Amino acid sequence: MLWETDDVVRVLDPSEQRFVRHATYTGRSVTVLGELDAAALGAAFxxxxxxxxxxxxxxxxxxDGNGILLRPGHIDAVxxxxxxxxxxxVPIPAESVDPGDQLAYLDVVLAEEDRARVTLFVHHSVADxxxxxxxxxxLWEYYTDYVETGAIATRADVSARETTAAQEQTRPGTVPEYPASLEALLAQRGIERGERSGLELVTRPLVVAEQARAERTDPAQPTLARPARVQLDPVATARVLEIARAHAVSVNGLVTAAVLRAYADLSGADRVSCVYPVDLRRRLDPPVxxxxxxxxxxxxxxxxxxxxxxxxxVLARRIGTSLHNDLADGVIEQSVLHxxxxxxxxxIHSTAGHIALTNTGTVPTFRAPAGLILDDYEIVYLSAHPRPSTGASAAVTFLVYTYLGRLTIGRLGGGALAGELLDAVAAELSWAPADREAATA
Structure with a gap:
């Protein structure tokens, strides 16, 4: 054992373990226009x-390859x-990204003419x-505070002052507490594993080759996945929102329907299936x-x-109805327990070959000091030490979000269809229902 027992927080749960094998970091990246104060950004981090x-x-x-969450111990923060x-x-950082050292890194790339890129990498096991x-x-709130006032007051700093004033003893790690896994939060609410996973429609038995246990091989070199993207301008984005409102469907349902239509048309498949995450924070009681x-x-x-x-x-409405029913039946919560x-x-099961779609919704406008513009926003993935996978592989993965009034659709994978998929999805979203009826009349 290469760590102290006192450093152990807990063994990660299955919803977190699936990101350990590749040491997957999820990155949030923006381009910056204006004079960026690198020292202030370091203080903010x-x-x-x-x-x-x-x-x-x-x-x-x-x-056995199980991920164990440890406190920092005596290791100084990077x-x-x-x-x-x-x-x-969006480069792979020149410095070493290692979950054995810490779980978040900030990479700042400066250029002439007051342009920069700032990317925050956080290990996916501890943050979605x-x-x-x-x-x-x-991060941007702290940066703005520092630039405008020369000081940063975090909630941890405030808690420390209050603790000192009250002369109370506080256990390390509880102010604030480490985030909990979904499994732990479900258990707190008395939700136990049932018979249904909610994924039965897209589940198939594993073949013999897939059932073979993947050995722990030496990790490969770090890799960074930067999804190809298509962005709708604010006018086209507003039109999508208006269509969704006018027909009482969700934007997520409409975009998912566009993805399924585009994939069905290009692939010629008789059936199309998708799997997508549903944020349960506001759906749990109490919320998280x-x-x-x-x-x-x-x-x-x-x-x-x-x-x-x-x-x-009609397809978007069916998607929305299916989601509503699954939430009402509690099977969305059940999926993680399976x-x-x-x-x-x-x-013992596989969902390989499905379409994966993650819609993170509207990204807030990040706070910034006067004269600084955070012009673009991207989601990237960094595998710090990739190894052979032990799970389902999607036929194609789509990422959807809206930032500064622009709906963005990203794509990872897609095989032979990769070059056509994004344009096809955008074309689906550019047609109002009346346009489609006229074209098919």
């Missing part, structure tokens, strides 16, 4: 590490990295989309704060015959 101590925790693996380069690129956006927003959990999403599944994808709005059946060395 240090404040973020104080306010959210999970960021300077570590993850190590035992002999601060912000600042270098010079091309802000149009909702948590990462909260962390990124706090954005930073109080690690990966708080269950999975929803939807399947349609290609012949039933012709009407975009994760050991789908991910990891003991899996």
């Amino acid at each position: 240090a404040a973020l590490q104080r306010a959210f101590p999970i960021l300077v925790c570590r993850i190590v693996e035992d002999d 601060g912000a990295w600042v270098s010079f380069g091309d802000p149009d690129e 989309a909702g948590h990462c956006v909260e962390l990124f927003a706090r 704060a954005a930073d109080a959990g690690t990966n708080l999403s269950g999975l929803a599944a939807f399947v349609a015959d290609a012949a039933d994808t012709e009407d975009l709005v 994760f050991p059946d789908f991910y990891g060395p003991n899996r």
Whole structure:
């Protein structure tokens, strides 16, 4: 054992374990226009590490490959990295990204003409989309405070002052508490594993080759996945929102319908299926704060015959109804309790070949001092030490979000269809139902 017993926080749960094998970091990246104060950003990142101590925790693996969350121990925190380069690129950091050292890194790339790129990488085992956006927003709040006032007051600093004033003893790690897993939060609410996972429609038995236990091989070199993207301008984005409102369907349903239609048309498949995460923070009772959990999403599944994808709005309504029913039946929460059946060395089912779609919704406008513009926003993924996978592989993965009034659709994978998929989805979203009826009349 290469760590002290006193450093152990807990063994990660299955919803978190699935990101250990590749050491997957999820990145939030923006391009910056204006004069960026690198020292102030370093101070802001240090404040973020104080306010959210999970960021300077570590993850190590035992002999069976199980991830174990550790406190920092005696390891000093790594601060912000600042270098010079091309802000149009999202590079793999030149320095080592290692979950055995810490779970969040800040990479700052400066260029001439007051342009820069800032990327926050957070280990996916301890933060999902909702948590990462909260962390990124706090980073820019702290930066703005420092630039405008020369000081940063984090909630951890305030708590420390209140504790000192009251002369109370506080256990390390409880102010604030480390975020909990979804499994732990469900258990607190008396939710236990049932018979249904909610993924039955997209589940198939594993073949013999897939059932073989993947051995722990030497990790490969780090890799960074930067999704190809298509962005709708604010006018086109507003039109999508208006269509959704006019027909009483969700934007998520409409975009998912567009993805299914585009894929069905291009692939010629008789049936199309998708799996997508559903953030449960506001759906749990009581609700959970954005930073109080690690990966708080269950999975929803939807399947349609290609012949039933012709009407975009009707398809979006069916997707919405399916999600509503699954939430009412409690199977979205159940999906995570069945994760050991789908991910990891003991899996018995597969959802391989599905379309994966993650819609993180509207990204808030990040606070910034006068004269600084955070012009673009991207989601990237960094595998710090990738190994052969032990879980389902999607046919294609889509990422959807809206920032500064622009709906963005990103794509990872897609095989032979990769070059056509994004344009096809955008074309689906550019047609109003009346346009489609006229074209098919």
